[in-house]
Amino acid sequence: MPHTEEDVKAMLERIGVATIDDLYCDVPQEVIYKEEYDIPSAMSEIELRRHFAELGNKNKPLTIFAGGGAYDHYSPSVIAHLLSRSEFYTAYTPYQPEISQGTLQYIFEYQSMISELTGMEATNASMYDGATAAAEVMFMMVASAKKKNCVLVSSTISERVLNVVKTYAKFHGVVVKEVPEKDGVTDLEALAKMLEEGDVAGVIVPTPNKYGIVEDFTNLADTIHSAKGYLAIYADPSSLAVLRTPAEWGADVACGDGQTLGMPLAFGGPYLGFISCSKGMLRKMPGRIVGATKDADGKRAYVLTLQAREQHIRREKATSNICSNQSLMALYATIYLSLLGKEGLKEVNVLACDGAHYLFNKLIASGKFTPAFDKPFLKEFVVKTDLDMEKVNAKLLENGIMGGLCLGNGMVEFAVTEKRTKEEIDTLVNLMLEA
Amino acid sequence: MKTYDKIIFELSRPGRKGYALPADKFDTDGLSAIPADLMRKEAPELPEVSELEVVRHYTNLSSKNFGVDTGFYPLGSCTMKYNPKINEEVAALPQFNNLHPLQNADTAQGALELYWNLQRMLSNIAGLAEFTLNPYAGAHGELTGLMVMRQYHMSRGDNKRTKVIVPNSAHGTNPASAMVAGLEVVEVKSKPNGSIDVEDLKPLLDDTVAGIMMTNPNTLGMFETEILEIAKLVHEAGGLLYYDGANLNPLLGKVRPGDMGFDIMHINLHKTFSTPHGGGGPGSGPVGVAAHLVEFLPNPHVKKTEDGKFYVDFGKDSLGSVSTFFGNFGVMMKAYAYILTLGKENIRNVGPLATLNANYIKESLKDDYLLPIEGVCKHEFVFDGLKDKSTGVTTLNVAKRLLDYGFHAPTIYFPLLFHESMMIEPTETESKETLDDFIEVMHKVAKEARETPEEVINAPLTTIVRKLDETTAAKNPILDYRALKEAAK
Numbered sequence: 001m002p003h004t005e006e007d008v009k010a011m012l013e014r015i016g017v018a019t020i021d022d023l024y025c026d027v028p029q030e031v032i033y034k035e036e037y038d039i040p041s042a043m044s045e046i047e048l049r050r051h052f053a054e055l056g057n058k059n060k061p062l063t064i065f066a067g068g069g070a071y072d073h074y075s076p077s078v079i080a081h082l083l084s085r086s087e088f089y090t091a092y093t094p095y096q097p098e099i100s101q102g103t104l105q106y107i108f109e110y111q112s113m114i115s116e117l118t119g120m121e122a123t124n125a126s127m128y129d130g131a132t133a134a135a136e137v138m139f140m141m142v143a144s145a146k147k148k149n150c151v152l153v154s155s156t157i158s159e160r161v162l163n164v165v166k167t168y169a170k171f172h173g174v175v176v177k178e179v180p181e182k183d184g185v186t187d188l189e190a191l192a193k194m195l196e197e198g199d200v201a202g203v204i205v206p207t208p209n210k211y212g213i214v215e216d217f218t219n220l221a222d223t224i225h226s227a228k229g230y231l232a233i234y235a236d237p238s239s240l241a242v243l244r245t246p247a248e249w250g251a252d253v254a255c256g257d258g259q260t261l262g263m264p265l266a267f268g269g270p271y272l273g274f275i276s277c278s279k280g281m282l283r284k285m286p287g288r289i290v291g292a293t294k295d296a297d298g299k300r301a302y303v304l305t306l307q308a309r310e311q312h313i314r315r316e317k318a319t320s321n322i323c324s325n326q327s328l329m330a331l332y333a334t335i336y337l338s339l340l341g342k343e344g345l346k347e348v349n350v351l352a353c354d355g356a357h358y359l360f361n362k363l364i365a366s367g368k369f370t371p372a373f374d375k376p377f378l379k380e381f382v383v384k385t386d387l388d389m390e391k392v393n394a395k396l397l398e399n400g401i402m403g404g405l406c407l408g409n410g411m412v413e414f415a416v417t418e419k420r421t422k423e424e425i426d427t428l429v430n431l432m433l434e435a
Numbered sequence: 436m437k438t439y440d441k442i443i444f445e446l447s448r449p450g451r452k453g454y455a456l457p458a459d460k461f462d463t464d465g466l467s468a469i470p471a472d473l474m475r476k477e478a479p480e481l482p483e484v485s486e487l488e489v490v491r492h493y494t495n496l497s498s499k500n501f502g503v504d505t506g507f508y509p510l511g512s513c514t515m516k517y518n519p520k521i522n523e524e525v526a527a528l529p530q531f532n533n534l535h536p537l538q539n540a541d542t543a544q545g546a547l548e549l550y551w552n553l554q555r556m557l558s559n560i561a562g563l564a565e566f567t568l569n570p571y572a573g574a575h576g577e578l579t580g581l582m583v584m585r586q587y588h589m590s591r592g593d594n595k596r597t598k599v600i601v602p603n604s605a606h607g608t609n610p611a612s613a614m615v616a617g618l619e620v621v622e623v624k625s626k627p628n629g630s631i632d633v634e635d636l637k638p639l640l641d642d643t644v645a646g647i648m649m650t651n652p653n654t655l656g657m658f659e660t661e662i663l664e665i666a667k668l669v670h671e672a673g674g675l676l677y678y679d680g681a682n683l684n685p686l687l688g689k690v691r692p693g694d695m696g697f698d699i700m701h702i703n704l705h706k707t708f709s710t711p712h713g714g715g716g717p718g719s720g721p722v723g724v725a726a727h728l729v730e731f732l733p734n735p736h737v738k739k740t741e742d743g744k745f746y747v748d749f750g751k752d753s754l755g756s757v758s759t760f761f762g763n764f765g766v767m768m769k770a771y772a773y774i775l776t777l778g779k780e781n782i783r784n785v786g787p788l789a790t791l792n793a794n795y796i797k798e799s800l801k802d803d804y805l806l807p808i809e810g811v812c813k814h815e816f817v818f819d820g821l822k823d824k825s826t827g828v829t830t831l832n833v834a835k836r837l838l839d840y841g842f843h844a845p846t847i848y849f850p851l852l853f854h855e856s857m858m859i860e861p862t863e864t865e866s867k868e869t870l871d872d873f874i875e876v877m878h879k880v881a882k883e884a885r886e887t888p889e890e891v892i893n894a895p896l897t898t899i900v901r902k903l904d905e906t907t908a909a910k911n912p913i914l915d916y917r918a919l920k921e922a923a924k
Contacts, residue, residue: 001788001863002867003791023811031694041780048772060543061533062538087505089714090503091712092510092712092715095844097903098899101499109442111915115917128571163756164758164759167754267531267546267764269758297901311574321574322574323573327715331714338453342481342483344456345481351459356465361463377469378465
């Protein structure tokens, strides 16, 4: 706050009042807060750094073998450097395109890259996270299907995503029905029966699912489309470098969480959510969308487009209430995908998949673990054990390792990324067997 | 490099690399265990570029942007204050950045302590009982807050309360959030000075009303002087008051929303608490509630045991979850650092100095620009375009001309109460010299409008790109590189 006493005096004179308090003359006296705030005294940078260091030391750095929706992927050094350019991070939403071409172009590139990964025709500028993106996709399908108010969600989707979808549905008035699982995957026969009951606007299925299993959706799109419903696939965008795409499965919408595109774990955020869809659903898509155009001199340029869907124009008739996107995280994903590129993203998947299978094979070979499902997986998988996993995980923590997530009934879920070495995996297994 | 206009895909050459990963030492071929039917047919066409090309490309893009660090950003309702650099530094610390959201609470006590401290500080600053930090943005906070409102009524079996009252001057997100939360919007009229018409409000208050959404000061920057009367009326009718925290900045250190009778509110950490807007996000929209609503806040929540340990709690009466994990933790760290830097002493100056700056600009420009409402404003105010309406120069023209002079434009054509709205919010971090420069340029533009209106109407003339064809962009959407290549054929 830069004002000197003279500045304040001169400014008050121009305004024609005696004190700054006079600028609050319209505020009832009884609501003016006169007590002291219950926050510490001002800290200098030295003190602030010390405080954060003290707090930071109360956190324990861990070698991570868990996923559950957040994965310890590698983040190239370049990204943090470029993201720290204040022309990017101190800008607002690009409402004035003439002085926001930087933001608008990287969003256009982000949309292009996500569309490459999903195979879909259009992608928006990003959502808050995967779970809220899935909730918005539910609304998209209900709005597109017209007069149908039920959305089927596979119970193999992450519980955290499902919880958010259900919360949004409860208040908005959409009926969410869970499709049962069978052998770790969506029970497609049960799904077909639920479609026959009618009123189904759409279906959301995940791949890889909450057990890390790559699901097989053969014929699913046809079944849903013949019941006049939409198919949405909740996908890990990193995995789409190698796995069959939502478009190849015949999906109408794809969504998911962008954290796997090298974003720091950061205790749960910021990440980003993405939504891609077919052209037919474009005008029901929530959020910002950037389009290419030309300026008055015919120069290539970018603008926010299709804004007639949005809250600032349509108010209560908008497709969503979302106003922002996770713009800087979209830049994160864009730079990540530029650096890794076509080959690198595949290599990330190969390394993670090989590491995961190496760990899986070792666990099974130990005789203490058995496969929970006989299904293909990429970087995350579930095994069963009689070991006291609480005890095992406590021991791992003492050794600076975050072990698998306990799913109940002796099921444990491990995740391996390209950052995990053979030695780390060997140590993990040895410690678990000793416990 | 103002002429640089390549797209990253255009730099791509087959086989070029911008990364290096460790060699694969695992004696397994994991992917071969996945059936071919479950694999994609062709690799995605992602760019193949070198590291230096990536660095230059995005550095060049950054130079086509205008941020708070570039210049004055008087964007009304957006609170574009300075983003302190120390906040960026501490938020990037690996001790926080590498934490897995599901790791054992014993190994994340520092993060949970910070989270809990911020919940407490915001509660104290807002005059409310408790905060959730889960919502990701302002609009997400509004939605969460309205869910709390509905959950409260439903918990009492009061299921007929399905309407929410929203002033016609409200931010567009208010009615949109109400729609998403399953509430029906009832509009209450504003008086000519922009404040809620209490006489129009009274007949709307029946037993179908869940509550009212307000921002105070309102979107014209005017304090709702009848707030205590409005609170009394709404509460007597069994409704709750929601405070849209987008306009909290002028009250920071001066007035607490809870003390005005509000039951629920959200705070935009990216406005009032100095975290960067990031070109549209990530933001953070914590939601605070009065004591009788605490149990309904979304899960998870961070709590503290009597012996000082922090833990993650899932309440059984909660409305549910609105986020995958804890919200945008990285943003919270910056807001926490901001509050600690201000301290209990300096926080008192934030609102008053923001208000001083706004009134200074308003009084300095009202001879050239039409001020529809006299009297002291708070952090922002609205002009209804140029005073001299004979020049043919519109608010849009003035906004674009400001870009030529190196300023960001104000918020334009909002609120909808006037035809030529121009909403100006300077924030407390701007010096008198900056404000004087802006005032001078605004006078200059007004003079140009009278003497050489063509120059203003054709603006901007000096920016990297000029006026854009937005109509064609919407009519034939080109939303990715493939479509752009196709269109070029």
